[in-house]
Amino acid sequence: MMIEIAGKxxxxxxxxxxxxxDVFTREEKDCVTELWQEYIAHGAQASGYTFLVxxxxxxxxxxxxxxxxxxxxxxxxxxxxxxxxxxxxxGLGRELLAQxxxxxxxxxxxxxxxxxxxxxxxxxxxxFYLGTGYTREAxxxxxxxxxxxxxxxxxxxx
Numbered sequence: 282m283m284i285e286i287a288g289k290x291x292x293x294x295x296x297x298x299x300x301x302x303d304v305f306t307r308e309e310k311d312c313v314t315e316l317w318q319e320y321i322a323h324g325a326q327a328s329g330y331t332f333l334v335x336x337x338x339x340x341x342x343x344x345x346x347x348x349x350x351x352x353x354x355x356x357x358x359x360x361x362x363x364x365x366x367x368x369x370x371x372g373l374g375r376e377l378l379a380q381x382x383x384x385x386x387x388x389x390x391x392x393x394x395x396x397x398x399x400x401x402x403x404x405x406x407x408x409f410y411l412g413t414g415y416t417r418e419a420x421x422x423x424x425x426x427x428x429x430x431x432x433x434x435x436x437x438x439x
Contacts, residue, residue: 282373284380287332287344289321294334294341298365304402313361316346330360331384335377342368345377347385355391378413382438391439399430410434
């Protein structure tokens with residue numbers, strides 16, 4: 282497995298991985314595509330998004346998207362991290378997250394900020410962040426919709 286900065290030819294693989302993830306809504310899947318298009322059209326610095334891809338046998342098996350948080354010093358958002366369901370339980374998500382953290386440190390970052398849903402179907406996602414050293418900082422009730430809380434995780438990376 283290899284993790285690297287995504288290039289323009291990785292879009293189809295990123296969209297394919299996203300499409301295979303059942304917990305993502307159509308709107309969320311469309312959001313990944315929009316961020317990807319911004320990244321390709323304007324580059325990481327101008328768009329504020331960087332995509333990393335994890336490859337297995339030359340194919341995109343997972344990805345992460347992160348970028349600096351506006352109006353902060355050294356805080357980075359992890360917008361998306363996704364692993365194709367066929368590639369789960371192999372440590373790929375952990376390796377992608379570790380690479381994001383490494384890249385954030387390299388860019389002078391100090392804090393990774395993650396937002397996710399409080400819905401039951403996102404329980405494994407929340408467990409993933411807790412299991413990789415993230416702290417649950419806050420819960421905002423009914424944020425996304427009635428009954429769908431926003432759960433915020435952070436990790437200091439230096």
